[in-house]
Amino acid sequence: MIKITIDPVSRVEGHGKITLQQNEQLEITQARFQIAEFRGFEKFIQGRPYWEAPVLVQRLCGICPVSHHLAAAKAMDQLVGVDQIPPTAEKIRRLMHFGQVLQSHALHFFHLSSPDLLFGYDDEVRHRNIVGVINDYPELARQGVLLRKYGQEVIRITSGKRVHGTGAIPGGVNKNLSVAERNSLQQDIDQIVDWAESSVELMKQIFLHQAEWQKNFATIDTHMLSLTGQGGALELYDGTLRACDRDGKVIFDQQSCDDYLDLINEHIESWSYMKFPFLKTLGVEQGWYRVGPLARINNCDFIRTPLAEQQRQIFKSQQSDGKPVQATLAYHWARLIELLYCAESIRELLDDGDLLGDELTAQGEMRLKGIGVIEAPRGTLFHHYEVDEQGLITRANLIVSTTHNNQAMNESIRRVAQDSLSGQELTEPLLNQLEVAIRAYDPCLSCATHALGQMPLQVDLLDAAGKLQSRKYKQAGN
Numbered sequence: 001m002i003k004i005t006i007d008p009v010s011r012v013e014g015h016g017k018i019t020l021q022q023n024e025q026l027e028i029t030q031a032r033f034q035i036a037e038f039r040g041f042e043k044f045i046q047g048r049p050y051w052e053a054p055v056l057v058q059r060l061c062g063i064c065p066v067s068h069h070l071a072a073a074k075a076m077d078q079l080v081g082v083d084q085i086p087p088t089a090e091k092i093r094r095l096m097h098f099g100q101v102l103q104s105h106a107l108h109f110f111h112l113s114s115p116d117l118l119f120g121y122d123d124e125v126r127h128r129n130i131v132g133v134i135n136d137y138p139e140l141a142r143q144g145v146l147l148r149k150y151g152q153e154v155i156r157i158t159s160g161k162r163v164h165g166t167g168a169i170p171g172g173v174n175k176n177l178s179v180a181e182r183n184s185l186q187q188d189i190d191q192i193v194d195w196a197e198s199s200v201e202l203m204k205q206i207f208l209h210q211a212e213w214q215k216n217f218a219t220i221d222t223h224m225l226s227l228t229g230q231g232g233a234l235e236l237y238d239g240t241l242r243a244c245d246r247d248g249k250v251i252f253d254q255q256s257c258d259d260y261l262d263l264i265n266e267h268i269e270s271w272s273y274m275k276f277p278f279l280k281t282l283g284v285e286q287g288w289y290r291v292g293p294l295a296r297i298n299n300c301d302f303i304r305t306p307l308a309e310q311q312r313q314i315f316k317s318q319q320s321d322g323k324p325v326q327a328t329l330a331y332h333w334a335r336l337i338e339l340l341y342c343a344e345s346i347r348e349l350l351d352d353g354d355l356l357g358d359e360l361t362a363q364g365e366m367r368l369k370g371i372g373v374i375e376a377p378r379g380t381l382f383h384h385y386e387v388d389e390q391g392l393i394t395r396a397n398l399i400v401s402t403t404h405n406n407q408a409m410n411e412s413i414r415r416v417a418q419d420s421l422s423g424q425e426l427t428e429p430l431l432n433q434l435e436v437a438i439r440a441y442d443p444c445l446s447c448a449t450h451a452l453g454q455m456p457l458q459v460d461l462l463d464a465a466g467k468l469q470s471r472k473y474k475q476a477g478n
Contacts, residue, residue: 005018009033012439013063013442016438018031033438045393046394046395047392051170054072054076060398064376068383070168070374072385079170081367085362091349094349095355098154101339103151107148109332109336113440118137146192158177171363173361177355182356196340197340207329218412223251223289224291224299225295228242234312241380242254243279248323257373265277277403289408293377296334318330379402381400400444421434
């Protein structure tokens with residue numbers, strides 16, 4: 001038996017590895033996506049005052065901190081007895097969240113995934129990266145950078161900082177928009193919408209140009225979970241829970257997020273620090289599901305903004321039988337439809353006078369439990385907190401977006417291993433197919449788990465022939 005390890009999986013956020021076992025006939029007998037880091041956020045925020053949670057838990061990640069910030073803030077709203085924050089506060093939070101999703105989706109598509117999609121999984125390693133995209137498609141790379149920059153600017157204006165801001169507080173927000181801030185964002189928003197629309201068109205053409213491969217590569221049939229808004233609309237900030245089965249039939253709908261523990265449970269495997277959630281009514285073996293852009297676009301009945309809705313209809317038309325689009329690589333297409341939706345929504349919100357309002361917070365009677373749920377870029381995010389009479393956190397439970405997709409990511413790499421690797425001499429391009437499958441999910445492993453201490457650092461100096469000349473090694477924590 002031969003063991004093959006891809007460590008780390010590249011062009012994803014965080015640290016994970018893929019392990020394969022191959023027998024003497026070169027058949028793949030096992031394929032696993034393993035997370036060997038430990039997350040301790042639920043434990044070490046115990047004993048902290050509840051109002052610190054929105055600032056503390058966003059340190060889970062530097063890529064999607066706004067999602068944790070807002071999910072925790074929504075839970076804190078419940079703790080302080082506020083069921084409905086003022087309109088200005090809600091719209092500031094929504095604007096912040098749209099900026100977050102826009103910048104995160106732009107980062108993943110243009111910087112991390114586009115090299116595989118534009119050049120192919122078997123392109124040379126030295127070229128299959130963002131530098132290759134800059135050299136071969138300079139305008140596309142420029143648009144990707146500026147789309148992300150705009151999203152980061154939205155975050156800065158609404159939360160105070162581009163990373164780990166403090167805009168959302170229990171019961172509302174701590175600032176509104178000034179006229180000058182609103183005007184500055186309005187200057188570029190039409191261009192941002194145009195670029196977002198052209199990025200969807202690009203991904204659509206990539207998908208349809210290789211339709212057979214795109215539809216079958218790493219594809220698995222799964223249930224799907226997401227929030228939906230009023231009337232079944234695509235909803236990223238608030239809503240109720242909807243789960244649909246592999247055929248698109250509703251498993252449950254309009255379920256309160258407060259009841260998530262009645263709907264979802266988590267399974268543990270000895271070989272990974274990341275849990276395996278499943279729908280309780282279906283059990284561990286049959287109840288696993290997917291979340292994120294693919295699930296959201298499949299589950300929703302419509303998108304409120306016109307350009308994104310047009311693209312959703314084209315996306316859904318790929319399945320003539322009305323069933324969900326299950327192609328794993330369709331995550332990229334769905335992700336860019338959401339990017340367009342965020343750009344349109346930002347443009348719409350910037351015309352709303354409530355952003356300039358003065359009523360920023362609300363108050364109520366203190367409660368001992370708060371649950372905040374939001375659609376993070378990578379999927380449905382649960383934050384659950386319980387406090388004592390002094391307002392100190394006694395219990396915290398986080399189910400992070402990437403965690404929901406854990407079983408699906410493992411099933412996808414098994415599909416690739418079965419279709420493309422089994423019986424083959426394993427080469428770098430073939431092994432990269434496994435990473436392509438993982439990257440489709442845009443996993444944030446630093447969110448789903450958390451490393452203790454610091455990662456070790458090794459620096460190698462090689463000569464022109466590739467011979468090792470010198471090595472420096474820094475131990476973790478030194």
